[in-house]
Amino acid sequence: MSIAILLLTLTLGAYFIAVIEGWAVHGRFSLTRPALSAVALFGRESLLARTPDRLFFEAAPVLLLVAGLLAVAVIPLAPGLIIADLATGALFLNAALAYVLVALIMAGWGPNGGYAMIGGWRFLGQFIAYAMLIVMPITAVAMRAESLSTTMIVTSQADLWNVFYQPLGFVLFVLAAMGLAWLPPLDLPNAPGDLAGGVEAEYTGVRLAVLRLARMVIILALAGAIVTFYLGGWLGPWLPGWAWSVIKMLVVTTVMLTTGRLVPRVREADLLAAGWKLGIPLALANIFLVGVIALVVDI
Amino acid sequence: MIVELSVTLSIGAGLFAVGLYGALSQTNLVMILMGVELILAAALVNLVAFWRYLHPDAMSGQMFVLIVMTVMAVEMAVGFGIAIARFRSRGSVEMEEARELKG
Amino acid sequence: MTGSVWELFFLVFFGLAAIWFGIVVFRTHSMVRSALALLFSQTAIGAMFMVMQAEFLGVLQIMMMATEMSVMALFMVMFMMDPGGMGAMEMSHQKRLSLRAGGVGLLAALAVSWLADWGPAAASIPDASRQVELLGIELLGRSMFIFESAGLTILTSMIAATMVAIAPRKPGGGT
Numbered sequence: 001m002s003i004a005i006l007l008l009t010l011t012l013g014a015y016f017i018a019v020i021e022g023w024a025v026h027g028r029f030s031l032t033r034p035a036l037s038a039v040a041l042f043g044r045e046s047l048l049a050r051t052p053d054r055l056f057f058e059a060a061p062v063l064l065l066v067a068g069l070l071a072v073a074v075i076p077l078a079p080g081l082i083i084a085d086l087a088t089g090a091l092f093l094n095a096a097l098a099y100v101l102v103a104l105i106m107a108g109w110g111p112n113g114g115y116a117m118i119g120g121w122r123f124l125g126q127f128i129a130y131a132m133l134i135v136m137p138i139t140a141v142a143m144r145a146e147s148l149s150t151t152m153i154v155t156s157q158a159d160l161w162n163v164f165y166q167p168l169g170f171v172l173f174v175l176a177a178m179g180l181a182w183l184p185p186l187d188l189p190n191a192p193g194d195l196a197g198g199v200e201a202e203y204t205g206v207r208l209a210v211l212r213l214a215r216m217v218i219i220l221a222l223a224g225a226i227v228t229f230y231l232g233g234w235l236g237p238w239l240p241g242w243a244w245s246v247i248k249m250l251v252v253t254t255v256m257l258t259t260g261r262l263v264p265r266v267r268e269a270d271l272l273a274a275g276w277k278l279g280i281p282l283a284l285a286n287i288f289l290v291g292v293i294a295l296v297v298d299i
Numbered sequence: 300m301i302v303e304l305s306v307t308l309s310i311g312a313g314l315f316a317v318g319l320y321g322a323l324s325q326t327n328l329v330m331i332l333m334g335v336e337l338i339l340a341a342a343l344v345n346l347v348a349f350w351r352y353l354h355p356d357a358m359s360g361q362m363f364v365l366i367v368m369t370v371m372a373v374e375m376a377v378g379f380g381i382a383i384a385r386f387r388s389r390g391s392v393e394m395e396e397a398r399e400l401k402g
Numbered sequence: 403m404t405g406s407v408w409e410l411f412f413l414v415f416f417g418l419a420a421i422w423f424g425i426v427v428f429r430t431h432s433m434v435r436s437a438l439a440l441l442f443s444q445t446a447i448g449a450m451f452m453v454m455q456a457e458f459l460g461v462l463q464i465m466m467m468a469t470e471m472s473v474m475a476l477f478m479v480m481f482m483m484d485p486g487g488m489g490a491m492e493m494s495h496q497k498r499l500s501l502r503a504g505g506v507g508l509l510a511a512l513a514v515s516w517l518a519d520w521g522p523a524a525a526s527i528p529d530a531s532r533q534v535e536l537l538g539i540e541l542l543g544r545s546m547f548i549f550e551s552a553g554l555t556i557l558t559s560m561i562a563a564t565m566v567a568i569a570p571r572k573p574g575g576g577t
Contacts, residue, residue, distance in 0.1 A: 053432065053486075087530035088461050095465035101472050102441060109434050112486075124476055131469060148458075148534055301523045303410055307454070308515030310417030314447075316508035317424040323500035325428070329478055333440050337424050340447050343463070344417075351454040353520060355527040358540040362548070364459050365541075369552060372470060373559050379477055380563030387569065392481045395495060 014216040024257045046205035049111040056110030061210040067099035068217030075224035078241035089150035111202035119198025123189040129275030133176035136283035137169035140290040154233030161232040168286040177222040185263040223249040307348035314341035328392040412453045420446035433478040433485040441471035457530040
């Protein structure tokens with residue numbers, strides 16, 4: 001029963017994320033836009049490239065969706081309301097999200113087209129920039145919780161949320177999460193205007209609907225991860241736990257989707273330099289600081 | 300006679316054989332590296348099987364697996380560095396053409 | 403016989419998947435398919451680790467290999483003559499020798515694994531969260547020296563690989 005409630009909540013969450021993204025892109029808030037565009041996509045003709053690598057072309061949206069669903073499976077909405085409470089939940093989230101990279105490489109190589117291929121390899125380049133910035137803040141969070149399980153990480157924030165305890169890690173993780181979901185300003189793979197749609201360019205019809213759904217699920221998983229690791233999960237007064245989780249996830253998603261569009265797209269070389277020369281030393285300093293504070297202060 | 304242990308070791312043996320075939324038969328440096336990755340993965344499978352079925356209380360088994368995983372990553376990194384240098388100086392990484400030191 | 407039938411079934415399933423993907427690595431003509439087949443072979447091996455209840459190792463293997471093999475796919479496209487596999491090129495040499503070597507290795511390992519007496523089966527396994535705890539204590543306790551020296555070795559080899567790969571500054575070629 002709880003699994004059904006969980007899946008329903010996650011479906012509605014993904015739908016609202018699509019609504020918010022439509023609001024951010026088009027400027028007008030419309031509750032029915034995702035449903036109408038999904039119906040339109042299902043009805044449209046599926047155009048195929050001329051000599052695609054069929055295996056990769058078909059498998060990429062499905063793998064993207066599977067990666068997103070596996071990542072969502074370890075996010076706790078309330079104590080006990082979690083699909084799979086693994087003992088290494090935080091690391092499993094990272095492992096599932098690494099398959100976003102594999103899926104986008106497949107989507108880039110599959111259609112045998114220039115724009116898609118450039119988009120796919122650009123995503124690999126930007127992933128190398130922030131791969132460490134996803135894992136190292138998780139390390140600092142797990143240090144405080146003394147466990148890798150996502151429920152333990154949330155319960156460890158009962159006194160003080162991690163966003164106040166580890167602000168540096170929070171900022172790095174949010175930026176890396178925006179890059180992993182290829183949100184602007186880090187939307188190098190599909191670069192609207194630069195690559196004419198990039199990896200999404202050759203997908204039409206049902207496959208494009210699956211690709212967009214998968215992207216919403218990934219954004220949901222990343223918002224859930226940010227809320228679980230840094231914003232205290234289900235903790236909060238008056239309302240029940242799952243309501244707090246949902247509210248926090250929607251707020252985080254709105255911030256991620258709307259503020260990024262104000263900044264111009266980051267160039268790949270600048271992103272790599274910033275990620276490795278600035279980001280990794282900051283992440284290591286974050287781990288060091290958290291270690292020192294955890295030994296000295298009793299939180 | 301632990302059946303799962305022998306079955307898992309056989310799977311490790313199969314992976315090792317495929318990796319050895321690849322490492323010996325390919326001409327390109329990148330493909331040889333992939334063969335070596337398969338051999339190391341076979342060793343990892345054997346290590347975890349021995350840990351799980353014979354000594355699950357000794358965490359040094361898992362430590363060994365972590366060290367081997369790290370060695371896999373580092374060896375790939377150094378191998379690709381060498382491949383880049385060779386490609387830059389000669390234009391290909393085919394091992395058949397690497398005859399400069401051959402007696 | 404320890405464990406259940408399901409464990410044996412999943413071990414055989416993921417193991418055969420890993421071996422099949424490993425064979426695809428060397429049989430296919432497309433280079434990116436080769437790299438991604440190796441990726442899925444390593445993922446099957448990571449799944450085997452999770453079936454054998456080494457949860458941390460399984461998740462770590464799956465995570466690391468996804469990134470590593472994707473980088474390998476990029477290098478394949480950079481260095482191979484025919485990354486799409488559209489032409490029909492012969493990419494191997496000394497085929498019979500390597501087949502014989504693989505066969506001999508396979509038979510030797512199979513003989514050892516089925517004919518040796520491995521001793522009594524283990525009684526109980528610590529559960530996953532306890533394993534992570536014990537692994538952490540082992541890492542920072544008894545094996546700290548090993549990991550520190552491994553860390554220094556990794557740093558040195560990273561710097562070395564970067565130095566080898568950086569293009570020479572002089573226009574006529576490097577030293």
